[in-house]
Amino acid sequence: MYVTVKLLNGCQQRLTYSIPSSWQLSKPQGAVVTVPLRQRTELALIEEVIEKPTTHYSIKEAITYEPILSEPLYKQFMQRLSAYHALDPVYLYKRLCAFLKQSPEKIETNAPDNTSFTTPLQAGTHLTHEQQHIVDAIAPYITNTTYQPCVLHGVTGSGKTEVYYRLMQHAASLGKAILFLLPEVALAAQFAKLFRARNELNIPIFDFHSATSAPDKRALWQALRTEQPLVAIGVHLPILLPLRHLGIIIIDEEHETGYQEKKHPKINTKEGALLRAATHQIPILLGSATPSIATLHNVNQRGWKLFTLEKRFSGAFPDVKVVKLTPCKEKRAYFWISKELEQAIADRLSKKEQILIFINRRGYSFFVQCSTCGSIVTCNNCSVSLTLHEGNILRCHYCNFSMTLAPEHVCLQCKGTTFIKKGIGTQQVVTIIQQLFPYARIDRADLDATINRKKWQKTIQAFHNQEIDILVGTQTITKGYHFPHVTLVGILWADIQLSMPTYNAAETTLQQLIQVAGRAGRQHPNSTVIVQTMLDHTLYTYLPEERYRDFYAYEAEHRHLLCYPPFVRFAEIELRHSRQEIVEKESAHYADALADHIKKDTATAITILGPAQPPVHKIKNMHIRKIYLKAEKISDLSNLYQTLQAIPWQSTIFFTPNPLTL
DNA sequence: AGCACGCCGACT
DNA sequence: GTCGGCGTGCTC
Numbered sequence: 001m002y003v004t005v006k007l008l009n010g011c012q013q014r015l016t017y018s019i020p021s022s023w024q025l026s027k028p029q030g031a032v033v034t035v036p037l038r039q040r041t042e043l044a045l046i047e048e049v050i051e052k053p054t055t056h057y058s059i060k061e062a063i064t065y066e067p068i069l070s071e072p073l074y075k076q077f078m079q080r081l082s083a084y085h086a087l088d089p090v091y092l093y094k095r096l097c098a099f100l101k102q103s104p105e106k107i108e109t110n111a112p113d114n115t116s117f118t119t120p121l122q123a124g125t126h127l128t129h130e131q132q133h134i135v136d137a138i139a140p141y142i143t144n145t146t147y148q149p150c151v152l153h154g155v156t157g158s159g160k161t162e163v164y165y166r167l168m169q170h171a172a173s174l175g176k177a178i179l180f181l182l183p184e185v186a187l188a189a190q191f192a193k194l195f196r197a198r199n200e201l202n203i204p205i206f207d208f209h210s211a212t213s214a215p216d217k218r219a220l221w222q223a224l225r226t227e228q229p230l231v232a233i234g235v236h237l238p239i240l241l242p243l244r245h246l247g248i249i250i251i252d253e254e255h256e257t258g259y260q261e262k263k264h265p266k267i268n269t270k271e272g273a274l275l276r277a278a279t280h281q282i283p284i285l286l287g288s289a290t291p292s293i294a295t296l297h298n299v300n301q302r303g304w305k306l307f308t309l310e311k312r313f314s315g316a317f318p319d320v321k322v323v324k325l326t327p328c329k330e331k332r333a334y335f336w337i338s339k340e341l342e343q344a345i346a347d348r349l350s351k352k353e354q355i356l357i358f359i360n361r362r363g364y365s366f367f368v369q370c371s372t373c374g375s376i377v378t379c380n381n382c383s384v385s386l387t388l389h390e391g392n393i394l395r396c397h398y399c400n401f402s403m404t405l406a407p408e409h410v411c412l413q414c415k416g417t418t419f420i421k422k423g424i425g426t427q428q429v430v431t432i433i434q435q436l437f438p439y440a441r442i443d444r445a446d447l448d449a450t451i452n453r454k455k456w457q458k459t460i461q462a463f464h465n466q467e468i469d470i471l472v473g474t475q476t477i478t479k480g481y482h483f484p485h486v487t488l489v490g491i492l493w494a495d496i497q498l499s500m501p502t503y504n505a506a507e508t509t510l511q512q513l514i515q516v517a518g519r520a521g522r523q524h525p526n527s528t529v530i531v532q533t534m535l536d537h538t539l540y541t542y543l544p545e546e547r548y549r550d551f552y553a554y555e556a557e558h559r560h561l562l563c564y565p566p567f568v569r570f571a572e573i574e575l576r577h578s579r580q581e582i583v584e585k586e587s588a589h590y591a592d593a594l595a596d597h598i599k600k601d602t603a604t605a606i607t608i609l610g611p612a613q614p615p616v617h618k619i620k621n622m623h624i625r626k627i628y629l630k631a632e633k634i635s636d637l638s639n640l641y642q643t644l645q646a647i648p649w650q651s652t653i654f655f656t657p658n659p660l661t662l
Numbered sequence: 663a664g665c666a667c668g669c670c671g672a673c674t
Numbered sequence: 675g676t677c678g679g680c681g682t683g684c685t686c
Contacts, residue, residue, distance in 0.1 A: 008663095
């Protein structure tokens with residue numbers, strides 16, 4: 001038998017090989033084989049079976065094939081996932097197999113390790129009635145292999161993890177494999193360790209993400225080959241694993257945008273997981289304290305099952321107070337700390353309780369502005385302002401370009417020589433609070449500190465041991481940590497995220513605020529969250545956790561009115577080129593070509609938005625333009641994109657279904 | 663994507 | 675006369 005194959009190493013040309021008849025591959029399309037190529041061997045994906053070798057050169061014979069990658073359901077899933085993202089399936093196999101060839105000497109040192117401070121699993125063996133009810137409802141879907149998306153809306157501190165663990169135990173007892181997904185590597189590593197420590201599943205638990213060492217990945221691969229049941233924990237990669245007898249997929253923090261890959265192609269792992277569950281006919285559990293609007297929409301419209309945990313396992317809900325900051329009214333020296341927050345801090349300090357102060361990295365970092373013309377010092381390669389770091393160093397968050405703000409620095413716009421430093425950072429907040437409370441023990445935990453892992457660990461440990469009274473931090477502190485003695489959470493400026501120019505800004509702002517506020521009152525009955533804002537917004541009335549589902553009703557009405565997802569399907573087409581004129585001209589042509597095709601096909605209704613210059617329109621000297629498409633089905637949009645890919649464009653073009661960020 | 667081949671400049 | 679830079683092109 002002769003087949004054409006595509007090499008996984010990226011070689012564009014299709015090659016022909018023969019397949020030994022002893023393999024008994026009845027349907028070889030989509031199977032992964034190793035083939036000889038010159039002096040070495042390469043992995044390849046079989047494209048099609050062909051009649052006879054029409055060429056003069058001698059055809060080599062394929063060496064081996066990977067049976068676990070040739071499962072019909074698995075192949076079907078890979079096919080559907082690549083079609084959804086308008087990708088060549090070769091790309092997906094390439095990602096999965098890349099580690100097989102990784103050099104064994106490569107030492108990974110960045111494996112994060114924070115286990116000691118996480119939300120503990122319940123010590124006892126029995127569940128609350130709420131928890132037991134949910135486990136009992138979902139377990140039969142595992143037993144009977146039924147596709148059923150289930151949503152677990154559990155308030156912060158309600159014990160979602162225990163529900164996950166019981167369902168995992170059930171699947172393991174049936175000899176089934178489990179996929180467990182978390183939105184970032186650090187969390188994945190933490191959960192893997194947590195589950196391993198508990199040691200009641202009797203099946204191996206594997207990490208599978210970017211920080212997993214090559215030997216560990218190979219050990220996982222070996223386990224997959226023996227088809228034994230196992231748990232795979234990770235962020236994106238696990239959904240591509242060829243797992244036999246998959247029992248359930250669990251997605252924690254399902255609302256997080258981290259499930260979409262940050263670089264192109266921006267594969268959406270949550271949607272990939274749903275596709276996989278549907279293909280394998282198994283249940284999938286999506287858990288969050290703040291489920292996404294899209295997920296709740298599917299509960300209403302598409303028969304997803306909703307389960308709720310309304311009670312905290314211990315402690316009580318905090319009292320949420322919204323305080324409006326009034327800019328420069330009396331020129332208070334400490335504008336960023338309202339009188340209410342200052343009093344609350346004093347009160348908690350006197351009771352020897354702990355305080356968390358949050359600021360949002362993005363909005364709060366410092367930038368430098370020319371005092372003559374008002375222009376902001378920006379990166380030479382990217383269209384973003386440079387942020388000021390210690391030692392007067394300006395750095396770009398996108399390309400890592402850095403320069404020193406020298407005293408002789410001259411404004412590129414007006415040749416001015418004086419500059420103002422604007423914004424607020426954790427260091428400044430620490431200084432302000434230290435002045436207000438000279439005897440309080442204050443430290444900070446922000447992104448700069450994360451880079452220095454040892455210092456970060458020490459700070460978290462000290463806060464945990466109550467050697468620090470007030471911890472000032474950025475978002476990094478939100479997830480996965482458990483500080484029982486925190487009774488006051490202060491959010492310095494809640495509005496920043498809300499001003500993001502995305503259709504889901506209100507949703508992500510509220511989710512973030514609730515997650516942060518949820519750090520308070522894990523053990524104490526009387527705790528407070530103070531949310532400082534500059535603007536009034538209906539959003540803030542939904543801050544108490546028990547009102548989250550009312551927010552859904554409010555937000556869904558807006559989205560429906562404005563024709564935004566989830567009431568319509570969105571896709572993004574991004575064009576990149578080093579020359580601005582080209583990308584500008586070509587994106588206009590692209591939009592015209594789209595319009596032409598839409599006109600020809602009257603059966604499908606598609607709306608074009610743009611082309612537009614996105615907020616960050618230049619990265620590493622590449623100019624970017626974006627076109628957004630709306631339709632009823634993503635497949636209509638990916639088909640249209642595929643059609644236009646036949647045209648030779650000068651720009652690099654990317655297709656993203658359901659983009660979650662700009 | 664690799665990796666060979668190959669055609670020119672700095673060494674023993 | 676040999677080692678090695680990385681530019682071009684082929685892989686069944």
